[in-house]
Amino acid sequence: EKGGYDTFMEKEIHEQPHAVADTLLGRTNENGDLVLDEMGMSEEELRAIDKMVIVACGTAAYAGMVAKYAIERWARIPVEVELAHEFRYRDPVIDEKTLVVSISQSGETMDTLMAVRHAKELGARTISICNTHGSTIPRESDGVLYTHAGPEIAVASTKAFLAQITASYILGLYLVQVRGGGHDDGVVEVMRELHQVPEKIQTVLDGMDRVKEIARFMADSRAVLFLGRHVGFPVAMEGALKLKELAYIHAEGFAAGELKHGPIALIEPGQPVFIVVPSPDSEHGLHGKVVSNIQEIRARGARTLVIAEEGDEDVVPFADEVIRVPRTPALLAPLLTVVPLQIFALELSTAKGLDVDQPRNLAKSVTVE
Numbered sequence: 001e002k003g004g005y006d007t008f009m010e011k012e013i014h015e016q017p018h019a020v021a022d023t024l025l026g027r028t029n030e031n032g033d034l035v036l037d038e039m040g041m042s043e044e045e046l047r048a049i050d051k052m053v054i055v056a057c058g059t060a061a062y063a064g065m066v067a068k069y070a071i072e073r074w075a076r077i078p079v080e081v082e083l084a085h086e087f088r089y090r091d092p093v094i095d096e097k098t099l100v101v102s103i104s105q106s107g108e109t110m111d112t113l114m115a116v117r118h119a120k121e122l123g124a125r126t127i128s129i130c131n132t133h134g135s136t137i138p139r140e141s142d143g144v145l146y147t148h149a150g151p152e153i154a155v156a157s158t159k160a161f162l163a164q165i166t167a168s169y170i171l172g173l174y175l176v177q178v179r180g181g182g183h184d185d186g187v188v189e190v191m192r193e194l195h196q197v198p199e200k201i202q203t204v205l206d207g208m209d210r211v212k213e214i215a216r217f218m219a220d221s222r223a224v225l226f227l228g229r230h231v232g233f234p235v236a237m238e239g240a241l242k243l244k245e246l247a248y249i250h251a252e253g254f255a256a257g258e259l260k261h262g263p264i265a266l267i268e269p270g271q272p273v274f275i276v277v278p279s280p281d282s283e284h285g286l287h288g289k290v291v292s293n294i295q296e297i298r299a300r301g302a303r304t305l306v307i308a309e310e311g312d313e314d315v316v317p318f319a320d321e322v323i324r325v326p327r328t329p330a331l332l333a334p335l336l337t338v339v340p341l342q343i344f345a346l347e348l349s350t351a352k353g354l355d356v357d358q359p360r361n362l363a364k365s366v367t368v369e
């Protein structure tokens with residue numbers, strides 16, 4: 001049942017090219033137009049939407065953070081992302097022009113369900129991005145966009161995360177198709193790039209020997225930090241979450257721009273830091289800014305574990321290790337850059353002799369508050 005792998009998590013990490021490909025499958029007609037027939041809303045209604053709020057917990061919320069960057073850029077609609085358990089106890093300013101998008105692998109997370117109910121009571125329209133057919137959250141939402149990751153057994157989410165990000169891109173592109181977009185990132189163009197991602201994930205998976213070695217050497221680490229910017233910020237958060245839950249190591253993800261506002265005080269000789277580097281093609285000179293961050297923390301003795309695009313040579317002088325991912329448009333990069341962080345957490349947990357599929361104190365589906 002584990003398909004030759006030692007753990008479900010390892011199997012599910014290796015299923016990620018399929019999780020993305022299957023989530024993309026059958027979304028377009030012969031003209032290349034997106035056809036989402038379970039949206040539960042007419043194009044007219046979608047055009048009337050003036051704001052989107054994404055509600056989710058844990059890893060699914062990090063998928064929502066990635067979605068914010070892409071959907072605002074492509075569809076020019078304001079997107080807020082909120083943890084479902086915070087949203088449900090606020091008095092949020094939303095109405096029938098607000099589209100509330102919940103993201104949930106299980107479709108049964110109590111706080112996310114309650115957030116959806118809260119949104120409906122306030123008159124908002126609701127769409128669920130979900131991996132489990134017929135589960136409660138999609139049943140209670142106006143519309144649904146199913147992720148096709150297949151059943152996720154390991155408690156820690158991996159392939160569902162990639163599928164959630166993929167589905168949220170599809171949703172963003174659908175909004176561009178229906179409402180028009182603000183930039184020249186064409187729907188057909190982005191879809192073509194997305195279809196190339198599964199093969200690139202496979203390339204990342206095929207090159208993980210060094211990451212596994214690093215993980216085994218680091219089994220005694222006391223704390224590991226993760227830095228990222230733009231869509232690399234939620235990836236850093238997700239990398240930290242995976243390490244906490246699987247290897248019981250203190251881990252924190254930061255936005256690299258925050259370093260000087262506090263976290264840089266944590267840097268001491270030998271402190272391991274993963275840095276998710278934006279593509280050299282990123283706008284606003286973000287790449288150069290992150291390279292400077294690497295330089296700054298290295299000068300203070302950090303051990304820098306750098307995730308960078310193929311061909312990015314600027315990082316090399318400041319990197320103790322460079323982990324390569326194939327080139328891809330900046331907004332799509334999380335589908336690649338998170339993979340080494342998943343493998344790292346898996347391998348380190350295994351090196352410590354821990355139960356990767358069933359970490360202590362955790363349940364797969366949190367159906368209580």
Ligand code: F6R
Nearest residue numbers: 058059060104105106109156157
């Ligand atoms: C982390 C993890 C959790 C879930 C969260 C939401 O690896 O699995 O953080 O992402 O509990 O679960 P769903 O997506 O089922 O609502």
